[in-house]
Amino acid sequence: MAIKKSTIALASAFTAGLIATSAFAGDDGFYQPSYGDLAYPIVTFSGGELTNGAREGYSGIYYGFNRDLGQSGWIGRIYGSIGDYDYDYGPGQGPFGNGPGSVDGDYWTGDIMFGYLWVRNGFDLSVLVGAEYYDRESVTSDPNPNFRGRDEDDEFGFKVVADIESNDLSNSPLYFALGGSYSTAFDNYYSLARVGYSFDRFTIGPEAWALGDDSGDAQRLGGFLKLDFEIGTVATTIIGSGGYQFADDGFAGEFGEEGGYATIEFRMALGEPRRGLPMK
Numbered sequence: 001m002a003i004k005k006s007t008i009a010l011a012s013a014f015t016a017g018l019i020a021t022s023a024f025a026g027d028d029g030f031y032q033p034s035y036g037d038l039a040y041p042i043v044t045f046s047g048g049e050l051t052n053g054a055r056e057g058y059s060g061i062y063y064g065f066n067r068d069l070g071q072s073g074w075i076g077r078i079y080g081s082i083g084d085y086d087y088d089y090g091p092g093q094g095p096f097g098n099g100p101g102s103v104d105g106d107y108w109t110g111d112i113m114f115g116y117l118w119v120r121n122g123f124d125l126s127v128l129v130g131a132e133y134y135d136r137e138s139v140t141s142d143p144n145p146n147f148r149g150r151d152e153d154d155e156f157g158f159k160v161v162a163d164i165e166s167n168d169l170s171n172s173p174l175y176f177a178l179g180g181s182y183s184t185a186f187d188n189y190y191s192l193a194r195v196g197y198s199f200d201r202f203t204i205g206p207e208a209w210a211l212g213d214d215s216g217d218a219q220r221l222g223g224f225l226k227l228d229f230e231i232g233t234v235a236t237t238i239i240g241s242g243g244y245q246f247a248d249d250g251f252a253g254e255f256g257e258e259g260g261y262a263t264i265e266f267r268m269a270l271g272e273p274r275r276g277l278p279m280k
Helices: 005-025
Strands: 038-052 054-064 073-089 101-119 123-138 152-166 174-183 189-199 202-213 216-231 234-247 257-273
Touching: 038 234, 073 123, 101 152, 123 174, 189 216
Parallel strands: none
Antiparallel strands: 038 054, 038 257, 054 073, 073 101, 101 123, 123 152, 152 174, 174 189, 189 202, 202 216, 216 234, 234 257
8 A cells, every 4th residue: 555645744744853852852833932042043843734534744944044033033934745635525515516526635835935033022923925836636536626637736826924922031821822824826825823821841722723725625623732841952842732623515625524633743943052143
């Protein structure tokens, strides 16, 4: 049996996170920096998600051109993802009620973006713009008119990303994060909102998602658990979440069917001594 590409990507993202975490024990993402004697010019992130009938893995990197993502300044981002989806439906079902049938496809995306990060007493705000490439392939005959008659399709698009997240400058136990993106490539979008309470190194709370493209739309309600820790010069974050996905007519194209979902993400902020940094 062939192994799907996104399954490999998901396993690779999970393994990379575990290797990175264990190595320093003796990571669309949000980043909550640690402030002190270190500057954090680079943040890497990788992860994956599972829904009913769909899987995705992703990885990316943020870079602060002032060599410190703990301070306001210009930033850049490179991001890529790969995924697959499959589902069956009976007579009168499916995206356009034209069942019975089945869908089996895969896709990958990549973007490069530039923007600005504002660090304030209590929150960080970033806005980035750039270009995205989106490639998708229908492995089987797809009755959806958006895919019918073609085996592969791709688009370049303009993309915008915005994120706001609480930081530890205010010393408040209350946590919030709101982020989202939109691309003209297949009109794909996502938004994510989280609120939580922090204690020790943990943060827990509810979350809500809205995501989709021209293949379908989905909404999610669930909860998340975030763990932050620092070892040496690396600040690491692990975030796990899960809940229920609602899909229009029970199907959301590349985002899977209605049912449960689970996500995991690893972030690593790579620190360096502040001394020797250029004057701003």
